[in-house]
Amino acid sequence: GIQVEQSPPDLILQEGANSTLRCNFSDSVNNLQWFHQNPWGQLINLFYIPSGTKQNGRLSATTVATERYSLLYISSSQTTDSGVYFCAVGSSGGGFKTIFGAGTRLFVKA
Amino acid sequence: DTAVSQTPKYLVTQMGNDKSIKCEQNLGHDTMYWYKQDSKKFLKIMFSYNNKELIINETVPNRFSPKSPDKAHLNLHINSLELGDSAVYFCASTTRSGNTIYFGEGSWLTVV
Numbered sequence: 001g002i003q004v005e006q007s008p009p010d011l012i013l014q015e016g017a018n019s020t021l022r023c024n025f026s027d028s029v030n031n032l033q034w035f036h037q038n039p040w041g042q043l044i045n046l047f048y049i050p051s052g053t054k055q056n057g058r059l060s061a062t063t064v065a066t067e068r069y070s071l072l073y074i075s076s077s078q079t080t081d082s083g084v085y086f087c088a089v090g091s092s093g094g095g096f097k098t099i100f101g102a103g104t105r106l107f108v109k110a
Numbered sequence: 111d112t113a114v115s116q117t118p119k120y121l122v123t124q125m126g127n128d129k130s131i132k133c134e135q136n137l138g139h140d141t142m143y144w145y146k147q148d149s150k151k152f153l154k155i156m157f158s159y160n161n162k163e164l165i166i167n168e169t170v171p172n173r174f175s176p177k178s179p180d181k182a183h184l185n186l187h188i189n190s191l192e193l194g195d196s197a198v199y200f201c202a203s204t205t206r207s208g209n210t211i212y213f214g215e216g217s218w219l220t221v222v
Contacts, residue, residue: 033211037151041198043213084151088211097166098143098204098211100153 002027004101006087011106013077021072021104023087031090031098032063034072038083046072046085077108113137116201116214123191124222130187131217133201139212140205141165142184144176147198147216159184191221 003026013019023032034046047054047061049070054061058077063070074081084103091097114135123129135142143166144156158166159178173189184201201214 031209035213041216041218043200043216045210045212048210086153088153097155097158099155100145103151103153105151 001097002029002089002091002099004087004089004099006085006101006104008104009102011104013106013108015077015079015108015110017077017108018073018075019077019106021074021085021087021106023070023072023089023101025068025070025087025089027091028068029065029089029091032065032070033088033098034061034070035086035088035100036081036083037086037103038080043086074106077106079108079110082106082108114201114203114212114214116199116217118217119215120218120220122220122222125191125193127191128187128189129191129219130185131199131201131219133184133186133214135182135201135203135212137203137212139203140181141203142178142181143200143202143204143211144184144186145200145202145213147200149197153200157184157186188219191219193221195219196221 005024032050049061049063051065058075060073086103087101141160143158157176162178175187178184198216204211
């Protein structure tokens with residue numbers, strides 16, 4: 001099945017800094033999403049982005065499907081950005097099976 | 111108005127007991143899932159139902175039995191609970207096209 005790798009596994013930022021999180025996947029996908037899990041455990045969908053670029057406030061994401069990677073950009077980070085960021089992918093051959101990467105654990109210091 | 115709701119949120123039980131977690135979504139989605147998140151935060155799919163039919167059943171012990179009485183509900187029953195079943199169980203739903211997945215708040219299961 002599809003393999004999903006996220007990097008870096010852990011990241012510590014000073015408030016106000018920018019960062020880029022990466023997601024590599026091993027096969028073609030028709031579905032790619034980024035999620036944020038806050039310190040209380042809640043999973044929030046950030047982007048549905050199987051290809052192209054999207055922006056939402058300080059967050060933006062880019063997926064280059066032909067090269068099998070996606071990037072999540074966080075600008076001017078805030079302490080509330082802390083948590084775990086997951087990339088999740090699904091393929092047309094996998095039915096409705098969405099596979100999650102291991103996540104990037106982000107801590108933003110005040 | 112909660113889109114995907116799970117109950118109970120917290121559950122502490124003894125080894126060998128049987129327990130159920132219930133999930134309901136009011137988004138009109140056709141597909142629902144159960145995911146398990148372990149202590150290292152790794153999220154693994156367990157089951158997926160589409161219009162009440164089981165379409166994905168990962169390598170989950172048969173002590174775990176999902177049931178979908180209708181497309182808005184997906185329950186998870188666990189028999190003979192073991193210590194290793196301690197985890198957070200997330201219910202989720204999505205449209206038929208597999209677009210944006212919406213998660214419930216999770217059910218924290220602790221087996222002692």
